[in-house]
Each structure stands twice: as C-alpha cells, then as structure tokens.
Amino acid sequence: xxxxxxxxxxGVSYLTAHRALFHKLHVKPKETIFIHGASGGVGAAAVQxxxxxxxxxxxxxxxxxxxxxxxxxxAHEVFNHKENGYLDKVMAATENRGADVILENLANVNLENxxxxxxxxxxxxxxxxxxxxxxxxxxxxxxxxxxxxxxxxKVSQSEIDEATTKxxxxxxxxxxxxxxxxxxxxxxASLAHKEIIEGGCAQGKLVLEIx
Amino acid sequence: xxxxxxxxxxGVSYLTAHRALFHKLHVKPKETIFIHGASGGVGAAAVQxxxxxxxxxxxxxxxxxxxxxxxxxxAHEVFNHKENGYLDKVMAATENRGADVILENLANVNLENxxxxxxxxxxxxxxxxxxxxxxxxxxxxxxxxxxxxxxxxKVSQSEIDEATTKxxxxxxxxxxxxxxxxxxxxxxASLAHKEIIEGGCAQGKLVLEIx
Numbered sequence: 001x002x003x004x005x006x007x008x009x010x011g012v013s014y015l016t017a018h019r020a021l022f023h024k025l026h027v028k029p030k031e032t033i034f035i036h037g038a039s040g041g042v043g044a045a046a047v048q049x050x051x052x053x054x055x056x057x058x059x060x061x062x063x064x065x066x067x068x069x070x071x072x073x074x075a076h077e078v079f080n081h082k083e084n085g086y087l088d089k090v091m092a093a094t095e096n097r098g099a100d101v102i103l104e105n106l107a108n109v110n111l112e113n114x115x116x117x118x119x120x121x122x123x124x125x126x127x128x129x130x131x132x133x134x135x136x137x138x139x140x141x142x143x144x145x146x147x148x149x150x151x152x153x154k155v156s157q158s159e160i161d162e163a164t165t166k167x168x169x170x171x172x173x174x175x176x177x178x179x180x181x182x183x184x185x186x187x188x189a190s191l192a193h194k195e196i197i198e199g200g201c202a203q204g205k206l207v208l209e210i211x
Numbered sequence: 212x213x214x215x216x217x218x219x220x221x222g223v224s225y226l227t228a229h230r231a232l233f234h235k236l237h238v239k240p241k242e243t244i245f246i247h248g249a250s251g252g253v254g255a256a257a258v259q260x261x262x263x264x265x266x267x268x269x270x271x272x273x274x275x276x277x278x279x280x281x282x283x284x285x286a287h288e289v290f291n292h293k294e295n296g297y298l299d300k301v302m303a304a305t306e307n308r309g310a311d312v313i314l315e316n317l318a319n320v321n322l323e324n325x326x327x328x329x330x331x332x333x334x335x336x337x338x339x340x341x342x343x344x345x346x347x348x349x350x351x352x353x354x355x356x357x358x359x360x361x362x363x364x365k366v367s368q369s370e371i372d373e374a375t376t377k378x379x380x381x382x383x384x385x386x387x388x389x390x391x392x393x394x395x396x397x398x399x400a401s402l403a404h405k406e407i408i409e410g411g412c413a414q415g416k417l418v419l420e421i422x
Contacts, residue, residue, distance in 0.1 A: 148355070149357070
C-alpha cells in the first residue's frame with residue numbers, strides 16, 4: 001500500500017520516467033542505464049522502473065543524502081556528480097564501453113559529457129534542462145549516438161493506462177515505492193519552487209499538502 | 212548506365228545517405244525531409260533516394276549553381292541557406308509544421324536552427340559537422356525531437372548489400388543519377404580537399420581520377 005503522500009509523488013515523476021524509458025529510449029533488460037541526477041522525483045522513479053525491467057542501473061547524486069535516496073531506490077552503483085573525475089568512474093563501471101542509455105535531468109550542464117560517456121549507438125533521453133550548452137556534434141557521429149527530448153505533456157491516454165496498470169502491479173510487489181522528500185504546505189508552494197531551483201541536491205519528490 | 216565517374220561518385224555518398232535515411236532516421240513515404248546542404252555528394256544522393264521513396268523533398272544550397280544541382284537531383288523546393296530569412300521560408304513550405312526529418316551536413320552551424328524548424332517528434336540526422344555549437348536542449352523537450360549521429364564506417368555488410376541492390380534498381384529506372392562536380396587528377400587531391408573546405412558551395416560530388 002502507498003500513502004497519500006506517496007500517491008502524490010507518483011503522477012508526473014513516474015509517468016515521465018516511464019515515457020522516457022519505454023516509449024522514447026526503448027530500454028531493454030540487461031542494458032546499462034546511467035541516470036544523471038537520480039535523487040529527484042523523475043530520477044528515483046527511473047531507477048526503480050529500470051531496475052524492475054532488469055537493467056543494470058547507475059545513478060548520480062550531488063550530496064550524501066541524495067546518494068542515500070538513489071541507493072534506497074535500488075541503483076546498483078551511485079556516483080557523486082560534484083566530485084572531480086566521477087565520469088571516469090562511470091566509464092570504469094561499464095568497462096569503458098559507456099552506458100547504453102543515459103537519462104539526463106540537467107542537459108544544459110551535462111549533455112556534452114553524456115556524449116562522451118554514452119556507448120556506441122547509445123541513446124540519451126533529456127527530461128530536464130535549464131539553459132543552453134555547447135556540444136560537439138561529431139561526438140554523436142563517431143558513436144552514432146542519439147539525443148531524444150522527452151516531455152510528459154505529449155503522452156497519450158493509452159500510454160497513461162499502460163503505465164498506471166504497470167505501476168499498480170509494481171507497487172503491489174514492492175518494486176515501486178515513491179520516495180517522498182520534503183513536504184510543504186500548499187501556501188508555501190513558492191518555497192518549494194525555491195528549494196528545487198536553489199536548494200542543491202534533490203532528495204526524493206517534493207510534495208505539497210493541504211493541512 | 213552510369214559512367215565510371217558516376218560510379219566513383221556512388222560509394223560513400225549514396226551509402227551514407229542510405230544509412231542515414233533508412234537505418235537511422237527511418238523515413239517514410241509522404242514525410243517531408245529538409246536536406247540542409249543538398250548540393251554536395253551526400254546531400255544530392257539523399258535528395259534522389261528520398262524522392263524515390265515518395266517523400267516531399269526540400270533542399271538548400273548556398274549558390275545559384277548549387278541550387279541547380281539540388282533541382283537537378285529532384286528536390287520539390289530549393290532554398291538558399293545564405294539568404295536571410297530562408298528558415299522562415301522552409302517553415303512556410305511545411306505550413307509552419309516544420310520538417311518531419313532533417314538531414315544535416317554542417318551541424319556546427321545549423322543544429323540549433325534545425326531544432327527550431329523540425330516538426331513535433333521530428334528526427335535530425337547529423338552526417339557532417341566541423342566544430343561545436345551551442346544548442347538549447349529544451350527545444351528538443353518541447354517537441355520531443357531527436358538528434359541522431361550517422362557515420363558510414365558503422366555500416367554492416369548486409370546493409371551494404373541491401374543498399375547496393377536497391378541502387379542498381381534505381382539506376383536502371385533512372386531515379387539514381389550521381390551528379391559529378393569538379394574532377395581533379397589524383398596528384399591534385401590536396402586541391403580537392405581545399406575546394407571542399409574553402410570552396411564555398413558544393414556542386415555535386417568531387418571525383419579524383421588517374422589520367
């Protein structure tokens with residue numbers, strides 16, 4: 001059973017992660033996925049869905065508490081994306097082949113690096129970005145890699161039905177467990193927004209509630 | 212029948228265009244493709260292959276002679292990519308929906324613009340790039356568009372066999388006609404290289420020959 005708070009954390013995060021993994025990136029069991037920014041709502045949801053799909057899951061976070069969230073969500077390995085040289089560690093974790101799939105939460109910071117650590121024919125799904133970034137398209141040519149934009153509001157009703165049916169099953173068997181981070185009263189919604197933009201590392205899904 | 216010079220213009224250009232269109236971009240009849248830089252070897256080959264596949268073909272060139280090549284190759288409409296506002300004209304030619312597919316020959320210059328003129332769920336194939344470029348990944352999210360790197364040396368033997376079988380058929384029915392541009396003696400290969408990099412607008416495929 002999920003709590004109401006967990007239920008509130010389900011909608012946008014899990015549907016976005018589901019759309020990205022299964023409808024845009026076409027992930028397969030045994031593939032390695034690197035979830036770049038895995039401690040937030042979409043990231044942690046993607047860890048759980050990828051894990052339940054039989055993938056090898058690498059995730060990153062920017063703080064100790066964030067890393068605990070990624071661990072709790074079920075990642076096989078967790079990296080600190082604020083640490084120098086963490087990309088080399090991700091490469092080492094894939095025997096320097098690179099990740100088959102990358103889910104990117106902050107493309108304006110990480111996209112060029114993603115192009116360097118993705119495997120040949122790898123796919124990079126962009127679910128978040130807050131500005132522009134310089135990339136070298138030749139990196140994409142050399143590996144025949146792809147970058148794919150993902151936006152939940154493009155979802156169809158049949159896809160929502162497919163996803164929520166799956167979510168119910170995964171929640172029952174325990175592999176889907178929304179991780180609720182800080183909770184704000186609805187009147188403090190602006191503080192929640194400030195927390196996401198300026199608050200450093202995400203720690204699960206923020207939830208607004210009416211007391 | 213093709214001449215030996217036309218045969219020399221076949222290999223890399225047509226195989227690259229074929230791989231891009233059919234194996235990476237999965238083009239479909241009736242889709243609109245914009246070939247950004249269509250007067251060179253790969254571009255003109257892509258015009259012919261896309262046209263033979265039943266697509267609506269828009270192409271660009273940077274000179275009057277280049278535009279003639281794109282016309283001769285069979286594009287439905289030709290745009291001058293050195294003219295201010297040509298992207299608006301491409302949009303107008305798609306009823307402002309954008310192109311379903313873009314084949315990009317100079318990504319370091321055009322990629323950000325491609326993201327603006329591609330249709331919802333559109334695919335941009337990168338077959339050429341000579342440096343880095345700043346892009347806004349949110350443009351990709353808003354349309355759920357994709358950028359896909361293409362590199363001929365990743366081709367498999369079975370794909371070559373598939374492509375060359377098709378090329379023979381298309382050459383026989385006249386829809387495949389390699390357009391030979393300037394011809395250089397093999398000893399002047401360095402001049403040919405200079406021509407491509409510095410020579411402005413391409414005009415068909417450069418061919419080297421031994422006299």
